[in-house]
Structure formats: structure tokens, C-alpha cells
Amino acid sequence: MKQMFNVSNAHRVKSSISNLPVRLLLGPGPSNLHPRVNQQLSTHMIGYTDQNYYKVMDETMEMMRYLFQTNNHFTIPITGAGTAAMEACVANLIEPGDNVVCCVSGYFSDRIYQMAQRYGANILKVDRKWGTWFSLDDVRDALVKHKPSLLTMVFGETSTGVKQAMAGIGQLCKEHNCLLMVDTVAALGGVPFFVDDWKVDACYTGGQKCLSGPPGISPITFSPLACAKIANRKTPVANWYLDAMLLGGYWCPEYNFANGTVTTPQPLRRYHHTTPANLVYALRESILMICEEGIENTWNRHQDAAKSLYKGLESIGLKPYLADTNEVFDQGGRLFSLTTVAVPDGLDAKLVMKYLLDKYNIEIAGGLGELAGKVWRVGLMGFNANQTNVKLLISALEEAVK
Numbered sequence: 087m088k089q090m091f092n093v094s095n096a097h098r099v100k101s102s103i104s105n106l107p108v109r110l111l112l113g114p115g116p117s118n119l120h121p122r123v124n125q126q127l128s129t130h131m132i133g134y135t136d137q138n139y140y141k142v143m144d145e146t147m148e149m150m151r152y153l154f155q156t157n158n159h160f161t162i163p164i165t166g167a168g169t170a171a172m173e174a175c176v177a178n179l180i181e182p183g184d185n186v187v188c189c190v191s192g193y194f195s196d197r198i199y200q201m202a203q204r205y206g207a208n209i210l211k212v213d214r215k216w217g218t219w220f221s222l223d224d225v226r227d228a229l230v231k232h233k234p235s236l237l238t239m240v241f242g243e244t245s246t247g248v249k250q251a252m253a254g255i256g257q258l259c260k261e262h263n264c265l266l267m268v269d270t271v272a273a274l275g276g277v278p279f280f281v282d283d284w285k286v287d288a289c290y291t292g293g294q295k296c297l298s299g300p301p302g303i304s305p306i307t308f309s310p311l312a313c314a315k316i317a318n319r320k321t322p323v324a325n326w327y328l329d330a331m332l333l334g335g336y337w338c339p340e341y342n343f344a345n346g347t348v349t350t351p352q353p354l355r356r357y358h359h360t361t362p363a364n365l366v367y368a369l370r371e372s373i374l375m376i377c378e379e380g381i382e383n384t385w386n387r388h389q390d391a392a393k394s395l396y397k398g399l400e401s402i403g404l405k406p407y408l409a410d411t412n413e414v415f416d417q418g419g420r421l422f423s424l425t426t427v428a429v430p431d432g433l434d435a436k437l438v439m440k441y442l443l444d445k446y447n448i449e450i451a452g453g454l455g456e457l458a459g460k461v462w463r464v465g466l467m468g469f470n471a472n473q474t475n476v477k478l479l480i481s482a483l484e485e486a487v488k
């Protein structure tokens with residue numbers, strides 16, 4: 087073949103990567119894929135307008151309603167990381183100039199704050215010390231002072247291991263005509279959370295934590311109030327890829343954002359972007375396993391694993407970073423799916439992590455931001471939340487900290 091240009095082989099790779107190590111992922115996520123989920127990733131591709139794929143989509147959406155404990159019609163997976171789902175909430179629910187309250191007490195609540203700034207919100211940032219959570223009084227004061235149309239918070243703060251108390255917050259927001267947005271990336275499926283009962287308007291999670299699924303696919307749900315706000319926007323959503331009404335045109339074209347009604351028969355689905363079918367299959371499988379186990383049992387399994395971890399830590403002279411708290415499910419305290427462990431004085435946190443990884447293929451993580459060097463972060467999430475993993479980790483840790 088006659089060529090006008092010479093092909094350069096400068097970047098033609100002969101790969102030197104043969105085997106990736108098999109790790110036990112006990113950090114803040116991703117956690118290990120369940121073998122059933124893994125299998126879905128290698129299931130054959132199907133077209134995005136295939137009626138069979140539509141059935142998979144519908145079933146996945148219904149299962150996500152179970153996962154979120156919601157009847158919200160707009161409950162879809164965002165094809166992107168947890169951060170994309172976060173951005174979908176921020177981009178759709180904020181118009182330039184909107185008053186927004188961002189409750190910030192960790193790395194991920196701060197990420198929401200940074201995003202909200204980019205969408206032109208007029209923000210009141212309520213800062214609390216890392217490792218604490220917000221009281222009803224904190225929320226009430228901010229609502230009264232700033233009169234926001236949106237309040238944002240993180241339920242399970244992965245950087246600190248804190249679970250935000252949810253009792254009464256949604257009701258308070260309703261009384262002040264404010265939508266409530268909550269991040270549950272590190273918690274949903276592992277820790278009790280009730281979107282409808284807790285009057286949450288926008289909520290999202292990620293596939294890779296308590297669902298034992300892959301990263302890059304992130305369930306999201308919007309209440310009818312949130313959808314109405316989107317339908318009544320004066321300005322277009324600044325992010326085309328994450329525009330909820332455009333996404334709805336493909337996932338649930340029967341849903342009317344403005345008034346919450348559903349049209350039958352379903353109007354034709356409109357192409358928006360090519361959804362990653364294998365990630366959708368994998369997400370569906372991961373939530374199907376929660377449907378089979380029963381979500382209360384899944385929550386209990388996470389709680390039992392966390393409690394065994396606390397005991398095991400104590401038995402080897404370590405302890406969780408956060409004080410023990412009561413266990414009322416809608417109160418604040420330790421997050422069962424992610425425990426921050428205090429690094430004893432004089433110990434190099436990184437060396438211990440390296441020892442676990444090199445000798446036992448166990449991955450845990452160090453602290454972020456102001457907790458760097460002070461804590462390890464141990465995740466017992468999804469499929470990984472079991473007694474065998476706790477025993478393994480404790481005996482490896484015992485050796486590592488000697």
C-alpha cells in the first residue's frame with residue numbers, strides 16, 4: 087500500500103504487564119468485585135436500543151429504588167464515577183445566583199462545595215471539624231440565615247469514617263422550602279438509609295463500595311420536588327452530559343419532570359449517549375444480590391463485621407479514631423462500612439500499609455487531608471464485609487505493628 091506518511095512506531099507498545107496482583111481491597115473503595123458481578127463484565131455486548139437491553143434498564147431502575155428505599159420515578163444510573171453523580175446533582179439543582187448551604191466536615195463534603203462554586207451558587211459554607219457531624223441546630227441556623235434553595239451534606243464521610251445524623255434534617259429543609267442533597271457513596275447498601283422517609287431530594291452512590299460492583303456507574307435519584315425544580319429552571323443545565331431531563335429522555339421518557347406524571351404507553355426512548363452495557367449488567371447483578379439477601383440483612387452483615395473489627399483492633403492494642411457512639415440508625419457516629427483507625431504515636435502509617443500489601447496483598451488506605459498520617463482507613467464494604475476478612479486483617483495488622 088502506498089502511504090503519504092511514514093508510520094511512527096515511537097509509541098508502539100510491547101506490553102510488559104503480564105499479571106496484576108490479586109488484592110484483598112479493604113480500603114475506602116473500590117472493594118473487591120463479587121464473582122457474579124465480575125462475570126457480568128464479560129457478558130456479550132448488546133445494542134442500546136435493543137428491547138432486551140431496555141428490560142435490563144427497567145429492572146435495574148426498579149432495584150435501585152429498593153436500594154435507595156424510594157418511590158422516586160427518576161432513579162437512574164449515571165455512567166460515570168461517584169463524582170459524576172455528585173456533579174449531576176449540583177449541575178441540575180443549582181442555577182447561577184441560587185443560595186446554597188454546603189455542610190463541610192471532610193474531603194468529600196468539601197468537593198461538593200468546590201463544585202457548587204463552579205455552577206455560580208451563592209454559598210454559605212458551614213465548616214465543622216473533621217471527624218464531627220452536623221446537628222439539627224447547625225442546619226436550622228444555616229437555613230434561617232441563608233434561605234437556601236439547596237442544602238448539601240455527606241452521609242458517610244469516607245475521609246473521616248463519620249456517619250451524619252439524618253433524623254429531622256429533611257423535615258427541617260422542607261419547612262424552609264429547601265431541597266436536601268445527600269452523598270451516600272461510601273454507605274448505601276451497607277448502612278441503613280431511607281431516601282423517602284428522610285425526605286431527601288437528591289441522593290447518589292457509587293458502584294464500587296458497598297455494592298461490590300465496578301466503579302464508573304453511579305446510581306442517582308431525584309424526588310418529584312427536585313425534578314420540578316429542574317423542569318422550571320430559567321437557564322439550561324450547564325453540563326450537557328449530566329442534564330437530568332436529557333438523561334430521562336433515554337432512561338424514563340414516560341416521566342414528566344414538571345408535574346411528576348407518568349405517560350402510558352411509554353414514549354420512545356431517545357438516544358442520549360451510549361451507555362456502557364457491561365457496567366449496567368454489573369450494577370444490576372450487584373443490587374440483585376442485595377435484593378436476594380434482603381437489605382436489612384446486608385446492613386446487619388456490615389454492622390457485625392464492623393463490630394468484630396473494633397473488637398479485633400482492641401485485642402491488638404489499636405483503636406478506632408472516633409469515639410464509640412450510640413447505634414441509633416438515624417443518629418450520627420461511626421460509619422460501619424468505613425472505619426478510621428488511630429495510628430499509634432511513633433508508628434509510620436505508610437510502612438504498615440506497605441507491609442500489609444507486600445506480604446499479604448491486603449490494601450488499606452491512609453488518612454486524607456488533615457488526617458494524613460494520623461489514621462488508617464479500613465473499609466468492610468459489600469461482599470468484603472465478612473468475619474473472615476476481619477480475622478485476616480487483624481492477624482496481619484498485629485504482625486505489621488509489632
Ligand code: PLP
Nearest residue numbers: 167168169194242244271272292
Ligand atoms: N463521595 C464519597 C463519600 C466518596 O467516598 C467518594 C469516593 O471515594 C466520592 C464521593 C467520589 O466517588 P468516585 O471516586 O467514584 O468519583
